[in-house]
Amino acid sequence: MSAFFLGxxxxxxxxxxxxxxxxxxxxxxxxxxIGAGLIGTNAILVLVLIGFLYDRIDMFVDLALAYGMxxxxxxxxxxxYFERKQGET
Amino acid sequence: MAFVAALLLIGGAVFLLVSCVGLLRLPxxxxxxxxxxxxxxxxxxxxxxxxxxxxxxxxxxxKLLLILVVIAITNPTATHALTRSALRxxxxxxxxxxxxxxxxxxG
Numbered sequence: 001m002s003a004f005f006l007g008x009x010x011x012x013x014x015x016x017x018x019x020x021x022x023x024x025x026x027x028x029x030x031x032x033x034i035g036a037g038l039i040g041t042n043a044i045l046v047l048v049l050i051g052f053l054y055d056r057i058d059m060f061v062d063l064a065l066a067y068g069m070x071x072x073x074x075x076x077x078x079x080x081y082f083e084r085k086q087g088e089t
Numbered sequence: 090m091a092f093v094a095a096l097l098l099i100g101g102a103v104f105l106l107v108s109c110v111g112l113l114r115l116p117x118x119x120x121x122x123x124x125x126x127x128x129x130x131x132x133x134x135x136x137x138x139x140x141x142x143x144x145x146x147x148x149x150x151x152k153l154l155l156i157l158v159v160i161a162i163t164n165p166t167a168t169h170a171l172t173r174s175a176l177r178x179x180x181x182x183x184x185x186x187x188x189x190x191x192x193x194x195x196g
Binding site: 001008012019021033035041042065069071080 | 091095098102105106108109110112113118121122125129133136137140143144148149152153155156159160163164166167168170171172173174175177178179180
């Protein structure tokens with residue numbers, strides 16, 4: 001089962017590349033923000049899986065919980081900050 | 090139990106892959122938000138459920154389910170906030186070439 005967890009971790013880490021492509025290329029700032037949000041959600045899963053790999057699940061699960069809440073606050077702050085009314089540049 | 094957990098983990102990984110393909114391939118921001126907001130949430134929830142099943146009954150499993158609840162609430166909310174902000178900023182909605190929708194005809 002440990003090899004399975006390792007494979008899953010590597011798979012999710014490879015998915016970071018797709019989000020990074022969208023962050024670098026993405027035409028609008030909102031595309032970049034949503035790519036960053038996707039990386040944040042995947043990072044939670046990678047943290048939990050690393051906890052299983054190292055047998056320290058009780059510690060990493062707390063890290064993942066805190067990371068998830070901070071990720072949410074960051075995305076909502078980005079959405080609030082980049083909002084412009086129509087006509088205003 | 091490990092078999093069910095592995096099945097859930099593989100299903101979750103498939104949904105994560107679908108959401109990343111959607112993020113790469115779909116034509117504009119709103120469709121990409123559609124891919125991320127739903128497929129990503131479901132994939133994360135499946136993977137966390139599988140991990141909690143594999144871990145068995147303990148405090149860590151309870152915290153894993155707490156992370157699941159947090160993701161289920163915050164991920165769609167964050168996507169919705171971003172999409173509303175983009176709509177208010179006047180980001181153009183993608184339309185197929187030559188197609189006219191009801192909204193075009195009205196306004």
